[in-house]
Amino acid sequence: MTNWQGRRVAVVGLGTSNLAVIRYLLQRGAQVEGRDQKNLAELGDVGAELARLPVKLRLGPGYLEGLTEYDAVFVTPGISRHKPELVELKTSGVPILSEIGVVLEECRATVLGITGTSGKTTTTTLVGKIMEAAGRQTFVGGNIGQPLIEVAASIPPEAMVVLELSSFQLEMLDRSPQGALVTNVTPNHLDMHADMAEYVAAKERIFRFQGPRDVAVFNLDNEYTRKMAEEAPSRRLWFSLEEEPGAGAWLAGEAIYWRGRENQGAEKVVQREEILLPGMHNVANVAAACALTGAFGAPVSAMAQVARTFRGVPHRLQVVGEGTVRGKANVTFINDSIATTPSRTVAAIRAMTRPTVLLLGGYDKHLPFDELAEELMQPESPVTAVVLLGATAEKIGAAMAAAKERGGRALERARPLQVLRAASFAQAVQMAAEVVPPGGVVLLSPACASYDMFRNFEERAHVFEQLAQELLREGA
Incomplete structure (x- = not known):
């Protein structure tokens, strides 16, 4: 455990997790300077708490200058490591640390980590709930929940820590x-990572430093994760919706099964129809959670209990309103604002069983939209209209036109797909309300991040729910 007494430490990026880092360092006698490109007022509640702490602040332009002068630097996730000041810091020999690194160093309990392009939060939550149902004291953190750095050293060895990473x-x-569990890998964050290889390499670190007694779970149905598994130094398990692995969890017929090791008998976990979460992607999330928790002693009864009762987390295919809109009855508004990649939106579309108007577009993460465009062009697609908005509207529209041209007559629909363009988010919701049919769905699943219009995907979801509720009140 590092002795922080008297050490000069810079903390870069002043969000919730690094606020906990600052408190942790101050409690251990470090001299801390907090740094952020925002000013104190823009930091909101975090800024108000920082003002009450004995910490120096360097805010606004120049917040990355002089970092090589410190004994250690904590950098928040999400700041590009390709910034010149951080490249210089990496070559200087000054330790670059993070909240999660300290948690892994100090925690005596077993730690389960979940990563992937899609499904991380749902699967992490499922894993935590299954371990709780199995009778284990469980702490959930990382990219969700509360930062664990301040309590990591006091978590008892017999407990379980579950981290979304x-x-x-x-x-x-x-x-x-x-x-370690990798749910899937598809292109993402290519605005921050140099290329796809760098993104994959980052994901691989969840198992890269494991030993032979550790466990790594991979998606057998995903090309990237199958290849990743070849590099795992630990015991490998799988999950799949398409085939039966030697060890892990899989869908066979209409049920999920589990087996801990090859040549063992399989145990039935749950019927697919009993899973409350909508969509086949969530069946995969349940199978993934079963594979990981089963490897760490959770009984099938605990897996089944959670699969039959868990209704999901906010902003993931969440119904936020139902009623009459513009004289059309039984219209449902569904918030899937977490869908910041095309692959997540494809999964959402495949979960729809009613005519759907899709709100699509936002901040450009430099991701390809070809697969999504082809999904939208399929004759059997439930999507009857698309409302394009944001920085990627033209890019998505071009991908859709190219997909239609490639498919030719094979992609002709009985009812042509209506494509609209909105100048604002509010206008997009209004347009969707105009064209949604009775009994239809207005689905916010943008396939893009929100930063061109909102602070984050949660704010986008909140505005969507507000606009939906206003439309429903007008129609009541």
Whole structure:
């Protein structure tokens, strides 16, 4: 455990997790300077708490200058490591640390880490709930929940810690959790990572430093994760919706099964129809959670209990309103604002069973939209209209036109797909309300981040719900 007494430490990026880092360092006698590109007022509640702490602040332009003068630097996930000041810091020999790195160093409990392009939060929550149902004291953190750095050393060895880990958190780690799970990998964050290879390499760090007694779970149905598994130094398990692995969890017929090791008998976990979460992607999330928790002693009864009762987390195919809109009855508004990649939106579309108007577009993360465009062009697609908005509207529209041209007559629909363009988010919701059919769905699943219009995907979701409720009140 590091002795922080009297050491000069810079903390870069003053969000919730690094506020906990600052408190942790102050409690251990460090001299701390907090740094952020925002000013104190823009930091909101975090800024108000910082003003009450004995910490120096360097805010606004120049917040990355002079970092090589410190004994250690904590950098928040999500700041590009390619910034010149951080490149210089990396070559200077000054330790670059993170909240998760300290948690892994100090925690005596077993740690399970979950990463992937899609499904991280849902799967992490499922894993935590299954371990709780199995009778284990469980702490959930990382990219969700509360920062654990202030309590990591006091968590008892017999407890279980479950962490959702992003590529930004992983690329700073030099150790791996005892249990690792990769839900899937598709292109993402290519505005922050140099290329796809760098993004994949960051994800691989969740298992890269494991030993032979540790466990790594991979998606057998995903090309990237199958290849990743070849590099795992630990015991490998799988989950799949398409085939039966030697060890892990899989869908066979209409049920999920689990087996801990090859040549063991399989145990039925749950019927697919009993899973409350909508969509086949969530069946995969349940199978993934079963594979990881089963490897760490959770009984099938605990897996089944959670699968039959868990209704999901906010902003993931969440119904936020139902009623009459513009004279059309039984219209449902669904918030899937967490869908910041095309692959997540494809999964959302496949979960729809009613005519759907899709709100699509936002901040450009330099991701390809080809697969999503082809999904929208399919004759059997439930999407009857698309409302394009944000910085990527033209890019998505071009991808859709190219997909239609490639498919030719094979992609002709009985009812042509209506494509609209909105100048604002509010206008997009109004347009969707105009064209949604009775009994239809207005689906916010943008396939893009929100930063061109909102602070984050949560704010986008909140505004969507507000606008939906206003429309429903007008129609009541």
